[in-house]
Amino acid sequence: MKGIFIFINEYKYIIVPILIWFGIQLFKLIYDLVKTKKFNFKRILQAGGMPSSHSGVVVSLATMIGKDMGINSPIFAVSLIFAIIVMYDAAGVRRAAGKQAKLLNKIIETPGLTTLEVSEKLVEVLGHTPVQVIVGAIIGFIAGLIF
DSSP states (O other), X not given: OHHHHHHHHHTHHHHHHHHHHHHHHHHHHHHHHXXXXXXXXXXXXXXXXXXXXXXHHHHHHHHHHHHHHXXXXXXXXXXXXXXXXXXXXXXXXXXXXXXXHHHHHHHHHSTTTOOOOOSSOOOOOOSOOHHHHHHHXXXXXXXXHHO
């Protein structure tokens, strides 16, 4: 048992973010199962939804680095900027792409509006609302402090 803790501590910058990602995605899968009464295993690999696993991963990593290496270290600066970019992308660019996909799906499904034939719908849940990003970041921060 002591060996597993040594292993986790030695590789925590890899293991903790992966566990954060898996835990948040598993939560989304279970939440979706309870809500829809349908098991959708694809949900564990899909982006979007509450909370943001992307935010949880990057903030946990930045928090552990800041705690262990100091917030004035160059590696913390890199991890913090990386986290900000990922969270901005999740709430901005990917969210906008999801809104566009929703509109395009609606256009394609409207009879007589277009002659386009599409084999599958575009994925609409790509990004996150700011609240989803913040909740994911809080989970990552707490996990980063604990480990």
